[in-house]
Amino acid sequence: MLALSISCSKKSNSPTMEILHPNDTLTRIEINSPQRYLLLPIEESQPEVQVRLVGDRPEDTWLDIRLAVDSIDYYVPLALPEGKSPATVEIIGLDRTAISYEKIQLADTFDTSAKDYYRPAYHHSPTYGWMNDPNGMIYKDGVYHLYYQYNPYGLKWGNMYWGHSSSRDLIHWEHHDLALARDTLGHIFSGNAILDKQGTAGFGKDAILAYYTAHNTHAGKQWQAQCLAYSLDNGKTFTKYAGNPILTPFDGVSDFRDPKVFWYAPEKSWYMIVSADKEMRFYRSQDLKKWDYVSAFGEGYGARPNQFECPDFFQLTDETTGKEKWVMIVNINPGCAFGGSATEYFVGTFDGKEFVPETAPEIAHWLDFGKDHYALVTFHNTGARTIGIPWVSNWQYANVTPFKQTRGTNGLPRDLFLFTKDGTSYVGARPSKEVEALRKEQVSLSLPQSIGEEVRLPDALKGLEDSFELELELTPAAKTTRVGLVLSNELGDELPIYLDLEKERITMDRTKSGLIDFGTKATPHDRESNDWRDRDGVNYQNDFAIATWAPLSLCTGKTYKLRLFVDRSMAELFVQGGRIAMTNLIFPRKPYATLRLYSEGGATQLHSAKLYRLGL
Known part of the structure; x- marks a missing residue:
């Protein structure tokens, strides 16, 4: 066994680490006097190795991290348990000669000041790490909450959590601690959030309910199911429902994700849409926990080939005709006319049983005609306004764009509207009025x-x-x-x-x-x-x-x-x-x-x- 002690400070009372190699594949880092973070050196060109903080919390699972072997591109923080008790971190698959063992650090702070030339100045983006789909967007008590797919351990996709930012004006965003951490069920994939005003789910009135997909791989096969978490402190923290998962696919389809929950007044019921390969499935519930299958839409419709993802469903009043219609947002990958991922939509009718589009199956309507508009979803509880925010990238090259500090940004908030041209209904997107500030x-x-x-x-x-x-x-x-x-x-x-x-x-x-x-x-x-x-x-x-x-x-x-x-x-x-x-x-x-x-x-x-x- 090879042991290496690293002193992180010249002070006599400095925190120390002991790095142990009990065998050829496992490394154990014993931290005797922890600080707030263990700073991990990253080299993006290296393969992922497995890292975990040893503990009995559900979130203490193995992480996939590209630890530095030859050189260091940047650092990411691994949060250690609160308090000053000893901690243990295990690593599997990193060679003993890797530079990470020399450069790993303990620190009470992590510098998130903007250093990336290409990081947008006035658009929302995380302070570090990877971001893709916006999730769980909700407005409550004067605050817009934006959750998002987040990897805090690198600038490439992986280790999916829900990050969290909030704003009172859709322009100035405050960054918060992780909202939902991956656990034994797997990664925390996309979903939405609703305000349970009546306490229907049993967690109390005005609880925020977050619906998300748990994603895992068993024996080489992908597994996805829908889960529920609730917040009683205005979206700051969430408790995962003990009965998770609440919905699994009845036919075993492996691509089954991105729940969208909405209220349908004529039936006095809650509905959920879930993307299932090349279709969207509707489910209905009276208690927001137990869901019954209703119908499906999408097979054979729109741009092909494609994978349906990140649905949204809402009503808009046509600014040309004054008629109210249902709009289904379908984010697809691939299928964009210019390659890769894009946001498609359908306009039609919904009667609580099925959605019927106005257009023929072969017609594809695009919400945005660029190549970097994806996963747009809208805020819940915004009254007469329908405000959407997209992720600005494309799955063809999202992992290799030349960002250095944070890879992933959101587009400007935009108000969606419906208009008619030559007898056909279209959805438009205008910058939200707040942008003028x-x-x-x-x-x-x-x-x-x-x-x-x-x-x-x-x-x-x-x-x-x-x-x-x-x-x-x-x-x-x-x-x-x-x-x-x-x-x-x-x-x-x-x-x-x-x-x-x-x-x-x-x-x-x-x-x-x-x-x-x-x-x-x-x-x-x-x-x-x-x-x-x-x-x-x-x-x-x-x-x-x-x-x-x-x-x-x-x-x-x-x-x-x-x-x-x-x-x-x-x-x-x-x-x-x-x-x-x-x-x-x-x-x-x-x-x-x-x-x-x-x-x-x-x-x-x-x-x-x-x-x-x-x-x-």
Whole structure:
């Protein structure tokens, strides 16, 4: 047995660790005087090894962590038990010569100050670690709670917990301790939360109930089931229901996840939707614990091939006709026209028994026409407003994007609305009104009222540090074939956004936007065809370097209102008040400084142009 003692401080009363290797695969770290954290050195290129804090709590399970072998990319904190009692950490599979054994540290603090050049300045993101789907979003007592899929032990997917942030204005977010920790049932996958005003579940009035999927693998086979936890302190902490799991698939389907619970007044019942491979299943309950199967929707509908995930279900009143209709959000992976994951929706009717869409099975409607809009779900208990937030990434390359401190961010909050165009119902997404509070100052733009071939403003964006909002209202002449704008920097990085009036499209092209080569490391789903996304995308180079587009047929009239938000590593475009939304990641090597406007084939009238510096 090899023993190595490490002193973490030169003080005489310093906490110490003893590292023991009882055999070739197991390492035991005995911590004699614990501090708050054990800081684990991470090397992303290494395979995962198993780490656990030895204890009798359900959350003291084996974690999959990429501990450093040759060099250190960053540290992550492993929280030790409260108090100063001795603690033991075990590691399986890490070679004795790994640099981790020399560099592992004890500390009472962990530095989460922003160091990542690409971490957004005004969008929600965790202070460190990996984030994907938003979960359990709920509004209670003036506070918006945003839970999310979270891996606090690395910048790649794994070790799924529910992270937690809260806000009073949807803009300024406070980060909290983990809300739900993985346990013996497995990872804590996605779900939603509701306010049990009447105490129907038996945990008391106004309890917050969180429904989530437990995910595990047994004998190489995936197992997923729905579970329940409740909070009696306004969502700060949760207690898992002793009767978990509360719902398992009746046919043994392995992809059975992401519960969405909602109230259906005509039946005076609670309903749950669960994604089950390529369909959504409806269940009904009177007590929020026992659930009975009702029906299913989705087989053969929408974009294919795909895996249905992260459903949402709500009513919207059509702003065009005044009629109220049901909307089903279906996040799919793969299935995006440009490759990978995307958010699809269906509009139709629901009678408590089945959902019937208005569209034919082969029709796919997209909530966002970018490549980095996924897992959008809406807040519970927001009254007449339907407010959604997406995860901004794509499963093709989410694990290899060039972030260094936190990998994963959310899009701006957006109010969803329903409108009719040419007899078809569509869902739009406009930035929530709270977003205007981000405007710190309006920046002067010197632009003519008519755009000819080109207007170039070399320093228009200088000093904004890629955190700005640009609003344009323009009317192309009858002969105009293309009108657009280009953001660029001195390194040649550029982001063109243009209206192709001949093809009736609006396009955002990120093929020269900055760092793009990591797209060659993308891992498309095995159901996906390269030919498909090459065909449907524009200027396809790799799975990241691609241009995305939306049909201008969703707009009305010949005047176009564009609202563009840029925040370091992301660009969100809203057209005609949200009839078109387009969200894409970008990684410029230096902030964009130059703004160029151009018009081809004819002039374009510029009615207004407003530029704002944004910040918290």
